Amino acid sequence: MLWNTMILALREIRRNVLRSVLTILGIVIGVAAVIIMVTIGGGATVQVRQQIAGMGSNLLMVTPGKRLGPGQSTDNVPFKEADSRAIARDVPAVAAVAPVSSQSIQAIFGNQNWTTQVSGSNNQYLQVTNRSIRSGRQFTDSELRSGAAVCIVGETVIRKLFGGQEALGEKIRLQKLSCEVIGLLAAKGQSTMGTDQDDIVVIPLSTFQRRIAGNQDVGFIQVSVEEGVATEKVQNDIVRLLRERRHLSSSDDDNFNVMDMKEIAQMLTGTTRMLTALLSAVAAVSLLVGGIGIMNIMLVSVTERTREIGIRLAVGALESEVLMQFLVEAVVLSSFGGLAGIVLALTTSVWLAGILRVPFVFNGGIVMVAFLFSAAVGVIFGYFPALKAARLDPIEALRHE
Amino acid sequence: MNMTAVYRTDKQALIELRGVTKVYGSGQAAMHALRGVDLRIDEGEFVAVMGPSGSGKSTCMNILGCLDTSTAGTYWFKGVEVNRLTRNQRTKLRRFYLGFVFQGFNLLNRTSALENVELPLIYRGASAHERRHRALEALRTVGLEGWESHTPGELSGGQQQRVAIARAIVTGPTVLFADEPTGNLDSARSHEILELLNGLNREQGVTIVMVTHEQDMAAHAKRIVRFLDGLVESDKPNIRNA
Structure with a gap:
């Protein structure tokens, strides 16, 4: 039935x-x-x-200028490498400090070219951005000091310039600077904001300042705070130190900004x-x-x-x-x-x-x-x-x- | 079928109504469709039920066909008191003993003639093979050989009514109830349908109860019962056919 x-x-x-x-x-x-x-x-x-988990723990971003946002800064006094060193030396509970200057530049290898973000920084850059080197090596102290023509390259740039070829030891050209690839960054993928984090070339800060920017400025400073320490305290310490270094009187507003990346992420x-x-x-x-x-x-x-x-x-x-x-x-x-x-x-x-x-x-x-x-x-x-x-x-x- | 009803001891009629009434609504608005009908129909009869609209002839037939229930009175079918049967028992009575032909055909749309005719056999639990075999035979009986796969929409009114008749007779019912079977057909088609019913009555001994208001259709029957105002007004054999 x-x-x-x-x-x-x-x-x-x-x-x-x-x-x-x-x-x-x-x-x-x-x-x-x-x-x-x-x-x-x-x-x-x-x-x-x-x-957020991959962004690096307790990251602070120190930028010159009054406030982040539209109509940015009026009196934009840039940082110098000394500011970054001072933070590393004088502020307690700081794990790593990376001064960064960057610019969008066309990178050339053979007949391939690709416009990418070139950042001048130091080895701590890898630590604060929570990245690692897949193969090759970091910068040496002498390379950092002397402004050597060496670079560490991200996945996307490798793919665009070298295809499947071995990149280590090759030389790529950034404007007039011809630099040797000494390290390959491990891939990181897209950022929260949707940018490709692997579309990047890192060179020593001194090299960037001398050979590309032509000045001694530092674009921004990234600071990672030690695990288990309140970022607010470190944030306040940095503000105090920088106000002093920039000779601001108590009536002046800050002409720089210290942001907690966690806040943005949240x-x-x-x-x-x-x-x-x-x-x-x-x-x-x-x-x-x-x-x-x-x-x-x-x-x-x-x-x-x-x-x-x-x-x-x-x-x-x-x-x-x-x-x-x-x-x-x-x-x-x-x-x-x-x-x-x-x-x-x-x-x-x-x-x-x-x-x-x-x-x-x-x-x-x-x-x-x-x-x-x-x-x-x-x-x-x-x-x-x-x-x-x-x-x-x-x-x-x-x-x- | 287990019928726990009262059996009568005198000579059994196929159908017997005694004092059957049907009231629609209640109180002031009550409409008395049947006011106490007595009627006896024996096996093998061909009865035409006539009367003006509202005389209760269709209501009476629906009660006889167990499509509707009476308000009071007694209805015996083969000696079984139908009033006392449950809903499911009455369904089984329809399933095994009764066949219906309606004025509006009441075929399933978008369903082939063959499947329409097979329908009652499905509920009888017949095998697919048996269903097909018997349905084809019924369609042949009503002269629709070759039209098996047509749906009602593709058939003329007369053909649709033939499908309906095939569906009614496919189970080999004891009684065939036809409610104005020719009401929607022209007179040539009507006479063909009546010939068909006549043949079934004569050759297969199917008892036929047919409601009609057309005198020349009733003339095919052996007996004519006239209703008026919810009562049987007259009941006489049809001299021409009796």
């Missing part, structure tokens, strides 16, 4: 292609929308979290989290709309189906047989729609994650919730009108307009 009912239900689905497709479509869209949005949102959050996490919540809300609405779509199709077909139920009852179908048929129909349509939605959502999510460069994070919970909700809507609105109709006297059901 159950087998017969299954056959009847499947026949009925096949016979009413349009109705079946519309029902399934509602479920597919509802399920897919929710899963995609939550998956992508979750991926973005995970990515931000990873980047702000970004908050933003992504809010975005995920927003996307989820949108997704919930699509699920609801999908549900209403299913409901409409089911209710619209009730008249026709009530007559069908009347016919079946008249020719000798038991109420339970009719109901079983409708239940099977609703379950088959809903599960089919749900599964199609899940497949669509997962393929789209993987594809979108690739495009948006966020990790694909599978969230089984939301898949279940979306599927169960849609299936429940499908089954309830497929089954209950049928239940009402099957309880009528056959003649009532047949007369239904």
Whole structure:
């Protein structure tokens, strides 16, 4: 009997292609929308979290000028290398200090060229930015002191200039400076702000100042604070030291800025989290709309189906047989729609994650919730009108307009 | 089928109604469709039920066909008191003993003639092979050989009614109820349908109860029962056919 009912239900689905497709479509869209949005949102959050973890611990960024933001600085007195040394020497609980000057420069190797960010700094740069050397070596003290023509190169630059070739020991040209590749940086990927952190060439600060910038300025200073020390205290110490070194009276505002990178990162996490919540809300609405779509199709077909139920009852179908048929129909349509939605959502999510460069994070919970909700809507609105109709006297059901 | 109803001891009629009433609504708004109908139909009869609209003839037939229930009175089918049967038992009565032909055909849309005719057999639990075999035979009986795969939308009114008749007779019912089977057909088609019903009655001994308001359709029957205001007004054999 159950087998017969299954056959009847499947026949009925096949016979009413349009109705079946519309029902399934509602479920597919509802399920897919929710899963995609939550998956992508979750991926973005995970990515931000990873980047914060990879950003280097307790990083402070010291920049000249009054405030970061539009219309930046009025009296932009640049730092000198001595400022960086003073911080390293006089501020307690500082783990590493890297003075950095950088500029966008075209790097040339053979007939390949690639415009990249060239930074002049010291070995502590690697420590504060939480990077490591994949192969080759750091700068030596004498190279740093004498301003030698050597460089450490990021993954992207290697790929663009050398293709698959061995880069160590080769010489690349930065403007008029021809420098030897002595180290390759381990890849780090995209930053929180979406820039490529591997599109970089690092040379000694003195080399940068003499051969590229042509002055003794330092663009900014990155400071990493020792583990377990409150960054606020170090921040205050740096401000005090720099005010003194820059001869600011107590009435003057700071003409430099000490920022905690963690704060920026946390702000970004908050933003992504809010975005995920927003996307989820949108997704919930699509699920609801999908549900209403299913409901409409089911209710619209009730008249026709009530007559069908009347016919079946008249020719000798038991109420339970009719109901079983409708239940099977609703379950088959809903599960089919749900599964199609899940497949669509997962393929789209993987594809979108690739495009948006966020990790694909599978969230089984939301898949279940979306599927169960849609299936429940499908089954309830497929089954209950049928239940009402099957309880009528056959003649009532047949007369239904 | 386990019928725990009361069996009568005197000579059994196929169908017997005694004092059957049907009231729609209640109180002031109550509408008395049947006011106490007594009727007896024996096996093998061909009864035409006539009467003006609202006389209760269709209501009476729906009660006879177990498509509807009476308000009061007693209905015996083969000696079984139908009023006392449960809903499912009445369904089984329809399944095994009764066949229906409606004025509006009531076929399943988008469903082939063959599948429409197979429908009652599915609920009887017949095998796919048996279903097909019997449905084809029924379609042949009503002269629709070659039209098996057409859906109702692709068939004319007369052909649709033939499909409906095939569906009604495919189970080999004891009684065939026809509610204005020719109401939607022209007179040539109508006479063909009546010929068909007549043939079933004569050759296969199917008892036929047919509601109609057309005199020349009723003329095919062996007996004519007239309803008026919810009561049997007259009940006489059709002299021409009796």
